[in-house]
Amino acid sequence: MSPEASRAVLRAAQKLGQAKRLIAFTGAGISVESGIPSFRGEGGIWTRYDPATLELGRFLRDPAAAWPTIREIFYEYTSKAEPNDAHRILARWEAEGRLAFLVTQNIDGLHEAAGSRALAEFHGSCRHLVCLDCGTRVEAEPALLADLPPRCRCGGIFKPGFVFFGEGIPRNAYEASFAAAETADACLVIGSTGEVYPAAEIPRIVKRRGGLVVEIDPEPTGFTESVTDIFIRAGASEAMRELDRELVNG
Ligand SMILES: [Zn+2]
Known part of the structure; x- marks a missing residue:
């Protein structure tokens, strides 16, 4: 220093x-x-991925299409981070x-x-998932993310517990x-x-x-x-x- x-x-x-x-x-x-990794700036996540992946409207229209990219960005490195x-x-x-x-x-x-x-x-936080149908909140366990899109017991699809673009x-x-x-x-x-x-x-x-x-x-x-x-x-x-x-x- x-x-x-x-x-x-x-x-x-x-x-x-x-x-x-x-x-x-x-x-x-x-x-x-x-x-x-950071999102903005040189080498940031948005130099490699399209930020539109995290637009709420787009996710809600087709969660199954959005999830593989979301898992790659948020769940492959954060699960290892300490x-x-x-x-x-x-x-x-x-x-x-x-x-x-x-x-x-x-x-x-x-x-x-x-x-x-x-x-x-x-x-919000990526460590939790929220069911789009019943609102249940669970830990984002790797087992839940093995088959995409992750599903709640009620059959609803989970959304990551962080705030998407266009979400309050x-x-x-x-x-x-x-x-x-x-x-x-x-x-x-x-x-x-x-x-x-x-x-x-x-x-x-x-x-x-x-x-x-x-x-x-x-x-x-x-x-x-x-x-x-x-x-x-x-x-x-x-x-x-x-x-x-x-x-x-x-
Ligand atoms: Zn549910």
Whole structure:
């Protein structure tokens, strides 16, 4: 980590140690070290697949046609991915009472796998499937995905539990996220570009209410100039390990 980033970690630890109600907001950057490819940008998933695969209308018209591609994109790599130190530290902070709530834009389910429970998955999660007919929600077990399209006991076809293009944000996640932002006095942003709305409102709400925003990212983002108070320019795991060390010692 650069000397500049280390100094930012020290400042952040000092301030976050005084926060009464800290929330975290995470995006794709936190899962890079777990081997989850990003969607946008060079080498991203959308350079290899057609985003229309995830349009809700198209899926509902012909789920059987959409499922093989969906399985390939979302279930062949995520089943192998493991949480990294950044996910694990956030889960431990929750258990220790340091972190009040976690909002993620990611659909990889890695926060849940790491043990986070005070969690809103703003765009849903691929770890669950939802029956289009009866609404039953189940774990996306490999056995269920062996024969496509996956079917519920009722005979209905399952849809992945993440939000498709043209689909609304899950109401519970939406309400819990905004309620958490309205009561937080500090927000730790990790690996989010700050470009996808309404999720990107979360740190902005904390900021508007006079709260502190600390950001971890290897590159400046849509938050860095306008919202972030302390920018730690580093990868998620490395920065979280240092921040954790300073917070615990401080
Ligand atoms: Zn069903």
